[in-house]
Amino acid sequence: MKTSKKLIISLAIVCSIGLQAAVAQDIKFSKWFTGGTLRIDCERVGNAYSDELSLKRKLDRYADWHGSRTQLIDPLDNGDYRVELRDAKSGRVIYSRGFSNLFREYKDTPEGRTTVRSFEETFLLPMPKKAVNVVFQRRDAKMNLVDQASFPFDPKSEELGYNYRFGDRTDLEIHGDPAEKVDVVIVAQGYNGAADPQLRVDFYRMKEILFGREPFASHRDDFNVYGVVADVGAEYNTFGIDRYLMTFNLWRLHDMLGTTPCDHIVIMVNNEKYGGGAIYNFYAVSSLHRMAESVLPHEFGHSFGGLADEYVDEDLSYGSLHRTDYEPLEPNITNRVDFSRKWASMLPQGTAIPTPPDASVPRDQCGPLGLYEGAGYASHGVYRPTMNCMMRNYAPFCPVCTKRLEEVFGLYTK
Numbered sequence: 001m002k003t004s005k006k007l008i009i010s011l012a013i014v015c016s017i018g019l020q021a022a023v024a025q026d027i028k029f030s031k032w033f034t035g036g037t038l039r040i041d042c043e044r045v046g047n048a049y050s051d052e053l054s055l056k057r058k059l060d061r062y063a064d065w066h067g068s069r070t071q072l073i074d075p076l077d078n079g080d081y082r083v084e085l086r087d088a089k090s091g092r093v094i095y096s097r098g099f100s101n102l103f104r105e106y107k108d109t110p111e112g113r114t115t116v117r118s119f120e121e122t123f124l125l126p127m128p129k130k131a132v133n134v135v136f137q138r139r140d141a142k143m144n145l146v147d148q149a150s151f152p153f154d155p156k157s158e159e160l161g162y163n164y165r166f167g168d169r170t171d172l173e174i175h176g177d178p179a180e181k182v183d184v185v186i187v188a189q190g191y192n193g194a195a196d197p198q199l200r201v202d203f204y205r206m207k208e209i210l211f212g213r214e215p216f217a218s219h220r221d222d223f224n225v226y227g228v229v230a231d232v233g234a235e236y237n238t239f240g241i242d243r244y245l246m247t248f249n250l251w252r253l254h255d256m257l258g259t260t261p262c263d264h265i266v267i268m269v270n271n272e273k274y275g276g277g278a279i280y281n282f283y284a285v286s287s288l289h290r291m292a293e294s295v296l297p298h299e300f301g302h303s304f305g306g307l308a309d310e311y312v313d314e315d316l317s318y319g320s321l322h323r324t325d326y327e328p329l330e331p332n333i334t335n336r337v338d339f340s341r342k343w344a345s346m347l348p349q350g351t352a353i354p355t356p357p358d359a360s361v362p363r364d365q366c367g368p369l370g371l372y373e374g375a376g377y378a379s380h381g382v383y384r385p386t387m388n389c390m391m392r393n394y395a396p397f398c399p400v401c402t403k404r405l406e407e408v409f410g411l412y413t414k
C-alpha cells in the first residue's frame, strides 16, 4: 500500500510539472493523418442542469487540412470544452483543441435555468488514417476536463457525406500555404451576392481592421484572409442583450464555407448598428458600425486568443462567473486562487498587490503592469493586468493579452 501511494504522489508531481512545460508535439502527422479534412456536426441539448451531445453528421470536406501539421496537441488549458482524436487501438491522443460555445453562455441566462434548448456545433479535424474515437470533454465543477461523449470513427469502413459549397469565395490576402498560416474567413452577411459593389469596400475595411492593431499588424504575413458571401442568420439581441450579435446556425455557416481553408471565422454583418460577439475557437461577429475598428479586434481577442473580458458589468447575469474557488481559465484575468499560473512572473519587483488604480493613465494606454481589481464583469474579487486593455475599453492589447496572442500564432504557423 505504502509504495503504491508513493507512486501515485510522484506521478501527480510529474503531471503537474508536465502542465507547466511546453507540450511535447511528437505526433508525426503523416503517420496518423491523410492530409484531408473531416467535418463533424454535433447537436448539444441542455440547460443549466443538463448537457447532452449527439453526433449528427460526418462529412468529408474535400479540402486539404488547413491547420498546422506539427502543433497537433493543444498546449493551452483554455476553453470550457475540448475535442480530441484518440487512436482506437492505443488510446493515444493524436489531436486536440480547446473551444467554447453559445450553450456555455445560454445555461447561465434566466431562460437557461428553466428551458432545454438545442445548439449546433461543427468541428474541422485532420482526417485520420486509422480508426479513432472522437472524444468530447467538458469541465467538471473543479474546472478539470472530463470525457463527456465518445464517437467511434473508422475512415476505412464509413461512407462520408460531402460538404457542398454554395457560397462565392474570394481570396482577399494570401501569404502562403494554409498549413503554415492563420486562415481567416470573413463571411459577409446582408449583401446582394458577390456582385454587390459595397462588398469589396467592406471586405477591405474588415481586413484592414484585423491588421490595424498590434500584435496582429506585425503578424500580417502569418495570415491568409478569404471572403465568402452568405446569410448565416446572425442577429442582434442574442440572449436578450441588444448589442450581442450572434448566429446559432453553425452547420449552415460551415456549409457555406465549403472547401475554404478555415482556422477562424469573422462574420461581417451589413448593418450600421453597434454590435458584435465572439466565442473561443467558435467565431467572431462584427457589424459595420463606426466602432467596428475597435469592436472587431476585441471580439477576435475572444475567438482567436481565448481572452476574457477585462471590464466590469455587474448587470450581466454571469457577473459572478469568475468569483469561484477555482482559477478562471483565461490567461488575462485572475481571482487570485492560483495567480502564479497567470502573469505573476511578469510583474516588476516591488509591484503593489493588489495594485491601486491610477486615474492618470490615458485611456488609450495600458499603463504599468500590475494586479488591478475589477475584471471578468465583477467589480470585486477578479483582477486584470493593466488599467486599460483592448479587452477592457479598446485600448491596445495589454502585455498579458499580447503574450497569449503570440503563443496562439505559433499554433498555426509552426
Ligand SMILES: [Zn+2]
Binding pocket: 298, 299, 302, 308, 309
Ligand atoms: Zn468582450
Ligand SMILES: [Zn+2]
Binding pocket: 310, 332, 385, 389, 390, 391, 397, 398, 399, 400, 401, 402
Ligand atoms: Zn489584456
